[in-house]
Amino acid sequence: xxxxxxxxxxxxxxxxxxxxxxxxxxxxxxxxxxxxxxxxxxxxxxxxxxxxxxxxxxxxxxxxxxxxxxxxxxxxxxxxxxxxxxxxxxxxxxxxxxxxxxxxxxxxxxxxxxxxxxxxxxxxxxxxxxxxxxxxxxxxxxxxxxxxxxxxxxxxxxxxxxxxxxxxxxxxxxxxxxxxxxxxxxxxxxxxxxxxxxxxxxxxxxxxxxxxxxxxxxxxxxxxxxxxxxxxxxxxxxxxxxxxxxxxxxxxxxxxxxxxxxxxxxxxxxxxxxxxxxxxxxxxxxxxxxxxxxxxxxxxxxxxxxxxxxxxxxxxxxxxxxxxxxxxxxxxxxxxxxxxxxxxxxxxxxxxxxxxxxxxxx
Numbered sequence: 614x615x616x617x618x619x620x621x622x623x624x625x626x627x628x629x630x631x632x633x634x635x636x637x638x639x640x641x642x643x644x645x646x647x648x649x650x651x652x653x654x655x656x657x658x659x660x661x662x663x664x665x666x667x668x669x670x671x672x673x674x675x676x677x678x679x680x681x682x683x684x685x686x687x688x689x690x691x692x693x694x695x696x697x698x699x700x701x702x703x704x705x706x707x708x709x710x711x712x713x714x715x716x717x718x719x720x721x722x723x724x725x726x727x728x729x730x731x732x733x734x735x736x737x738x739x740x741x742x743x744x745x746x747x748x749x750x751x752x753x754x755x756x757x758x759x760x761x762x763x764x765x766x767x768x769x770x771x772x773x774x775x776x777x778x779x780x781x782x783x784x785x786x787x788x789x790x791x792x793x794x795x796x797x798x799x800x801x802x803x804x805x806x807x808x809x810x811x812x813x814x815x816x817x818x819x820x821x822x823x824x825x826x827x828x829x830x831x832x833x834x835x836x837x838x839x840x841x842x843x844x845x846x847x848x849x850x851x852x853x854x855x856x857x858x859x860x861x862x863x864x865x866x867x868x869x870x871x872x873x874x875x876x877x878x879x880x881x882x883x884x885x886x887x888x889x890x891x892x893x894x895x896x897x898x899x900x901x902x903x904x905x906x907x908x909x910x911x912x913x914x915x916x917x918x919x920x921x922x923x924x925x926x927x928x929x930x931x932x933x934x935x936x937x938x939x940x941x942x943x944x945x946x947x948x949x950x951x952x953x954x955x956x957x958x959x960x961x962x963x964x965x966x967x968x969x970x971x972x973x974x975x
Contacts, residue, residue: 646823647959656814656958669801677804678872679917684807685869686813687909689886690893691902695818698900699966700854701834705887706763709747709770709863710740712881714863715870716774722790724779729790730802733867738865738930744856748881752851764884767891785877788870803872810864819902822960830854892930896937898944898954902958907946 668676689711697703714736747766754762761857775783791799820825832840833847841847870876889912897908915933919926941948950956 641756646783649954650955650957651959654909655864660691662808662812669804674797674800675689677853679913681803681868681872681915683909685865685872686889686893686912688810688861688865688868690897690905690909691814691818692865692906693859693887693890694894695854695861695900696858697834698894698904699830699834700851700858701821701837702851702855703760704751704763705891706765706767706883707858707890708884708886709763709767710859710862711866711869711876711886712767712832713743713770714740714866715876715881717778717863718787718867718870719786719876720780722788723786726790729788729871732808733806733864733871737860737864740866741860743857744859745852747859748851748852748855751855762885767882767884775878781877783878785880786876787875790955791871791874794944799808803868805921806871807868814861814907815902816921819958822902826850826863827960846848856965892934894944896934896944898948898950901944901946901950902960903950903956904944904946908944911945 665680668680689707691706693707696707714733717734717739718734721735722729723725727735751759751762751766753928774780781784820829828841829845830850832843832845833850836848866881868883893908894905894914895908896908896911900903915926915930919929937944943951956973
């Protein structure tokens with residue numbers, strides 16, 4: 614982000630209000646960036662990470678496999694939320710980078726002889742690199758045309774990979790690079806990688822969205838013209854977010870197919886990946902960090918206990934999404950936050966002090 618981001622209309626960190634100095638109009642004031650709930654959430658998150666890290670020593674292997682699958686859906690949803698919920702770029706083609714990450718991991722493992730776990734971050738880098746030229750096409754489109762255009766790009770990726778025999782063609786292939794690895798070790802490494810990716814995703818997005826660049830991104834989402842008039846480099850910021858979202862989707866795809874041990878174009882580039890991400894974000898609460906977390910847990914529970922009902926399960930997901938959109942326009946977390954005022958991962962600022970109302974600031 615260029616120095617233009619400094620022009621985002623937020624209270625400067627070194628203003629008199631921050632240091633509790635008197636203001637002629639409001640008296641002593643300061644900027645509050647945390648809440649009692651968020652401090653408690655930080656402690657709970659640290660304890661959860663410690664507990665999750667110790668799971669291989671006291672839990673069952675099936676629990677680790679469930680967490681890996683959950684992680685892939687969660688990371689994909691968080692990346693879609695960053696792109697659409699905070700950046701205002703609604704895409705239905707993020708499966709392009711999800712599948713690409715899986716295929717890059719497979720190619721590096723099977724053809725280049727690289728350890729697939731080391732190939733996961735390289736797959737994320739490859740997805741980010743390819744997102745740059747892809748953005749030159751996608752960013753020519755706006756609104757619904759952008760959404761459909763991203764889906765068409767994903768289909769181009771699928772058809773291209775289906776015609777490359779070295780990676781299995783249309784029928785796909787298995788990940789043979791892990792054939793000689795002990796199963797318990799493979800599951801442990803997969804679980805550890807998934808946990809690291811989830812923690813990095815949550816912490817990284819929270820830090821970014823609390824920064825001036827995060828505020829600039831939200832200003833772009835609300836009004837691009839107004840944001841650019843304030844000196845924000847709109848095109849550069851949108852490109853950066855698109856690239857980061859692509860990298861996250863690529864990492865999720867590589868992780869999923871390391872766990873699954875087999876990949877095919879239809880499985881890797883299916884539109885259901887983005888559909889699941891949209892469901893998680895919309896039901897949980899778009900434009901929040903807590904929403905996709907709640908939505909991912911709800912989706913995992915539904916998938917765990919109702920998936921055996923086949924078509925009725927899919928109909929149920931659709932009805933739930935429609936109900937939430939009509940009855941809870943801000944998602945379940947948005948509705949809960951509005952009623953309770955709780956913010957576990959706040960990205961806003963509050964101007965507080967003597968003579969100042971507790972007013973949130975962007």
